[in-house]
Amino acid sequence: MIVNDLVNTLNKRKESKQRFRKAHKQNYVNAKLDVPKGLYEKCPKCKEAVHIKQTYENMFICKHCDEHFRMRAIDRINFTIDPGTFVEKGLGYITLNPLFQDGYEEKINDYKEKTEIDEAYMYGYGEVNGVPCVIGVMDSYFLMGSMGSVVGEKVTRSFEYAMYKKLPMVIFTASGGARMQEGIYSLMQMAKTSAAVLRHGEMDLLYISVLTHPTTGGVTASFASLGDIILAEPNSLIGFAGPRVIEQTIGQTLPEGFQRSEFLQEKGFVDKVVHRNDMKDTLYKLLYMHRRY
Amino acid sequence: MDLRQIKNLMKEFEDSTIHKLEINDKDFSIKLEKEQPVFSSPILDTVQAPLRVQEAVVPVKEEKIVNNNKEVKAPLVGTFYSSPSPDSESFVQVGKRVQQGDVLFIIEAMKVMNEITSPVSGTIEKVNTQDGNMVEFGEVIMEIKE
Amino acid sequence: MFQKVLIANRGEIAVRIIRACKQMGIETVAVYSEADKDSLHVQIADESVCVGGPKSIDSYLVQENIVTAAISKGAEAIHPGFGFLSENSQFSELCASCGITFIGPSGSVIDQMGNKSRAREIMIQAGVPVVPGSDGAVENIEEARKVATEIGYPVLIKASAGGGGRGMRVAYEPQSFDVAYQTARSEAQNAFGDDTMYLEKFVLNPKHIEFQILADKYGNVVHLGERDCSIQRRNQKVIEEAPSLISDELRSRMGEAAIKAAKTVNYENAGTLEFLVAGDDFYFIEMNTRIQVEHPVTEMVTGIDIVKEQIKIAAGEKLSFGQDDIHLRGHSIEIRINAEDPKFDFRPSPGRIELLHVPSGHGIRFDSFIYAGYHIPPYYDSMMGKLIVHAENRKEAIKKMKATLDELVIKGVKSNQEFCYMILENQDYIDGNFNTGYIPRKIDQLLEYDDCE
Numbered sequence: 001m002i003v004n005d006l007v008n009t010l011n012k013r014k015e016s017k018q019r020f021r022k023a024h025k026q027n028y029v030n031a032k033l034d035v036p037k038g039l040y041e042k043c044p045k046c047k048e049a050v051h052i053k054q055t056y057e058n059m060f061i062c063k064h065c066d067e068h069f070r071m072r073a074i075d076r077i078n079f080t081i082d083p084g085t086f087v088e089k090g091l092g093y094i095t096l097n098p099l100f101q102d103g104y105e106e107k108i109n110d111y112k113e114k115t116e117i118d119e120a121y122m123y124g125y126g127e128v129n130g131v132p133c134v135i136g137v138m139d140s141y142f143l144m145g146s147m148g149s150v151v152g153e154k155v156t157r158s159f160e161y162a163m164y165k166k167l168p169m170v171i172f173t174a175s176g177g178a179r180m181q182e183g184i185y186s187l188m189q190m191a192k193t194s195a196a197v198l199r200h201g202e203m204d205l206l207y208i209s210v211l212t213h214p215t216t217g218g219v220t221a222s223f224a225s226l227g228d229i230i231l232a233e234p235n236s237l238i239g240f241a242g243p244r245v246i247e248q249t250i251g252q253t254l255p256e257g258f259q260r261s262e263f264l265q266e267k268g269f270v271d272k273v274v275h276r277n278d279m280k281d282t283l284y285k286l287l288y289m290h291r292r293y
Numbered sequence: 294m295d296l297r298q299i300k301n302l303m304k305e306f307e308d309s310t311i312h313k314l315e316i317n318d319k320d321f322s323i324k325l326e327k328e329q330p331v332f333s334s335p336i337l338d339t340v341q342a343p344l345r346v347q348e349a350v351v352p353v354k355e356e357k358i359v360n361n362n363k364e365v366k367a368p369l370v371g372t373f374y375s376s377p378s379p380d381s382e383s384f385v386q387v388g389k390r391v392q393q394g395d396v397l398f399i400i401e402a403m404k405v406m407n408e409i410t411s412p413v414s415g416t417i418e419k420v421n422t423q424d425g426n427m428v429e430f431g432e433v434i435m436e437i438k439e
Numbered sequence: 440m441f442q443k444v445l446i447a448n449r450g451e452i453a454v455r456i457i458r459a460c461k462q463m464g465i466e467t468v469a470v471y472s473e474a475d476k477d478s479l480h481v482q483i484a485d486e487s488v489c490v491g492g493p494k495s496i497d498s499y500l501v502q503e504n505i506v507t508a509a510i511s512k513g514a515e516a517i518h519p520g521f522g523f524l525s526e527n528s529q530f531s532e533l534c535a536s537c538g539i540t541f542i543g544p545s546g547s548v549i550d551q552m553g554n555k556s557r558a559r560e561i562m563i564q565a566g567v568p569v570v571p572g573s574d575g576a577v578e579n580i581e582e583a584r585k586v587a588t589e590i591g592y593p594v595l596i597k598a599s600a601g602g603g604g605r606g607m608r609v610a611y612e613p614q615s616f617d618v619a620y621q622t623a624r625s626e627a628q629n630a631f632g633d634d635t636m637y638l639e640k641f642v643l644n645p646k647h648i649e650f651q652i653l654a655d656k657y658g659n660v661v662h663l664g665e666r667d668c669s670i671q672r673r674n675q676k677v678i679e680e681a682p683s684l685i686s687d688e689l690r691s692r693m694g695e696a697a698i699k700a701a702k703t704v705n706y707e708n709a710g711t712l713e714f715l716v717a718g719d720d721f722y723f724i725e726m727n728t729r730i731q732v733e734h735p736v737t738e739m740v741t742g743i744d745i746v747k748e749q750i751k752i753a754a755g756e757k758l759s760f761g762q763d764d765i766h767l768r769g770h771s772i773e774i775r776i777n778a779e780d781p782k783f784d785f786r787p788s789p790g791r792i793e794l795l796h797v798p799s800g801h802g803i804r805f806d807s808f809i810y811a812g813y814h815i816p817p818y819y820d821s822m823m824g825k826l827i828v829h830a831e832n833r834k835e836a837i838k839k840m841k842a843t844l845d846e847l848v849i850k851g852v853k854s855n856q857e858f859c860y861m862i863l864e865n866q867d868y869i870d871g872n873f874n875t876g877y878i879p880r881k882i883d884q885l886l887e888y889d890d891c892e
Contacts, residue, residue, distance in 0.1 A: 007482055010482040033510045033538045039403060039404065049403045049407070054529055402504075402507045427488075427507075430492075431489050
């Protein structure tokens with residue numbers, strides 16, 4: 001085997017030279033060389049290491065398995081709205097504790113500090129490739145994106161603002177459902193927001209809802225499902241009740257992909273599953289087609 | 294040399310794999326020769342040579358066994374850790390029975406711990422590296438006998 | 440100076456870099472894919488690490504494996520060679536985050552110059568002549584059409600993120616503009632994920648002249664003269680030479696522009712500025728922020744070891760020579776010997792090298808990684824090696840190259856050896872009468888060699 005002759009010769013030469021070279025530890029760790037913490041993290045789906053900053057630049061999509069990670073509301077706005085055109089509205093709301101739940105106020109303050117936002121929803125005026133709209137985004141990092149009085153009020157106000165300005169509405173949803181700590185006040189928001197959607201629609205204005213992972217509970221059962229056009233991100237959990245409750249209630253095993261965007265699209269609850277890379281372009285096309293003069 | 298010594302010498306000679314022995318002393322000489330055994334190698338002038346022949350036989354047998362073992366190779370470059378944390382017990386040891394999907398070891402890269410799971414069920418036959426060593430892509434870390 | 444360097448590449452350039460490191464007393468770490476286990480660069484390096492499967496995307500392009508290998512082996516610097524990760528700003532930044540010196544410019548400079556329309560903008564601002572065209576990227580097809588009318592047809596529609604001739608279309612007249620624009624745009628989106636486009640006037644069959652520059656960390660920039668790489672086939676260079684046949688006056692004007700361009704972006708390490716030359720005019724087209732395949736011809740005429748200079752610059756040394764110390768002596772020609780069959784549309788011909796005979800002598804150099812018995816893997820590009828000669832003048836260099844090519848024997852795979860020989864015999868080539876359209880024009884003639892294998 002001629003190949004191994006050269007390989008063997010050079011290997012033998014290397015080995016004999018190693019003996020004469022001063023002792024050099026194979027795996028010595030040069031103190032200056034090391035991977036800093038916080039550079040990489042694990043993708044929850046494929047378990048591969050992803051570079052945090054690169055993933056952010058890649059719109060929080062895992063480059064190995066295409067898993068769409070959750071993102072902050074402000075990042076979603078930056079990826080969707082033309083730079084410099086976003087004007088935030090509806091600032092200054094304060095969350096109260098109407099049912100005097102223990103620890104609720106502390107929890108709110110905790111999340112305010114951690115996430116640096118006031119509540120789980122933000123909205124404002126923005127342009128998508130030049131087409132104006134009102135955009136609202138839920139932030140699942142704030143108390144799981146749960147809908148309480150403030151979120152419900154802000155959602156309603158965003159529709160009212162859109163009616164005032166005669167603009168279409170785009171909402172990105174991500175929520176664990178109605179906020180338990182505010183009880184009936186949270187459930188009431190379902191009715192309030194649905195009414196706002198209806199009044200906005202009576203003015204023949206377009207409302208696109210984009211369901212992202214996870215969208216569940218009272219949000220699914222109200223304004224999220226009322227879009228004129230309903231889009232969803234790939235493989236997002238979209239549902240109302242939790243899968244275990246459903247299984248126990250109907251006494252059957254749930255089918256593969258149950259409560260995921262593609263399943264809903266198949267069954268007609270979602271109009272189109274759109275990859276995050278194509279989202280801005282899709283929204284632009286829809287808004288452009290529906291623009292009013 | 295008396296007869297008993299000669300008989301012992303002949304017996305030793307018979308049992309050994311050398312085929313020619315000549316001893317020359319002051320007043321005594323003896324020469325012993327036998328048929329060259331078919332399997333002895335031509336370099337058999339030292340007593341050590343037969344040992345080498347024996348050893349050459351054994352690895353062939355071992356390789357046959359190795360082919361039946363499932364090799365668990367490293368899917369990336371990183372540092373091998375046998376346990377989930379420095380002070381806990383290792384995931385597996387030689388001889389341990391594992392099921393498909395059990396965590397065998399961790400390869401750390403970029404400060405992310407990658408758990409490597411077993412592709413088959415069986416017993417850990419070999420562990421080829423040590424805690425804290427760098428492993429290359431494709432390096433056979435463990436061998437499992439199914 | 441570094442004690443250990445990891446070479447994040449393979450094949451001929453990896454061998455070149457490892458040799459330079461060994462000559463400087465630097466320990467070397469090679470990385471290889473499973474298909475490259477027997478490759479020469481692995482054998483001559485002091486240590487080696489397997490970083491993945493046969494395909495480049497699974498091995499030579501896996502940044503994490505390479506950085507981890509460098510850290511584990513204690514390599515303070517990584518030389519990326521050319522291709523692969525050499526112009527990947529993310530990789531450059533990753534190395535920096537981990538305390539590893541990337542032998543090349545910083546990530547932000549790579550980004551600036553790697554984005555072709557952005558590089559164009561920077562050059563315009565710096566006062567370096569560019570091909571007449573759009574000021575930077577064009578927003579949409581209407582703007583593109585307007586610019587095209589302004590600069591005049593024919594126009595070349597190019598992708599900002601492009602390279603290797605993709606994402607590029609020529610529109611010869613206004614009627615064909617729209618189709619050309621849309622096609623180029625979607626090709627760019629598919630190939631590079633970025634459909635930002637810009638426009639240039641299409642210069643018909645220009646000469647492709649590139650200038651080699653070296654810049655240290657202290658703002659000192661020099662140019663090492665130019666190379667003429669006009670002998671190309673489908674945007675791949677085949678024969679390169681230094682210096683070109685441009686006048687001394689043009690050379691000094693272009694050299695000045697090259698240095699000005701490099702200083703504008705605070706460039707560091709080795710780089711090449713590509714220009715189009717038509718008559719007495721020259722236009723900047725793009726900058727390559729890495730060492731190039733054809734660097735040997737510049738090394739032969741200047742006597743400077745560019746790879747060693749790269750390492751010295753990255754280690755923080757000041758350039759040991761100024762522009763006045765650089766003299767171009769003689770003439771050098773390089774031929775890329777590829778494992779391909781020209782008679783069958785240059786299809787790659789991987790296989791086992793059965794016999795290798797390499798000529799040698801005064802001014803003869805063969806930079807390669809093949810050896811008798813080596814099996815060329817099918818996963819990578821087909822370049823086997825580069826044959827380089829240096830002589831007193833161009834005429835002598837051509838004669839020397841022909842004699843050397845005559846003696847070179849590579850048996851076992853098909854090569855473009857005979858094809859290149861035909862070029863060297865061609866009167867137009869000898870007279871210097873060629874531009875980038877040379878091979879397409881003469882292809883039939885050049886394929887008339889005897890295939891004796």
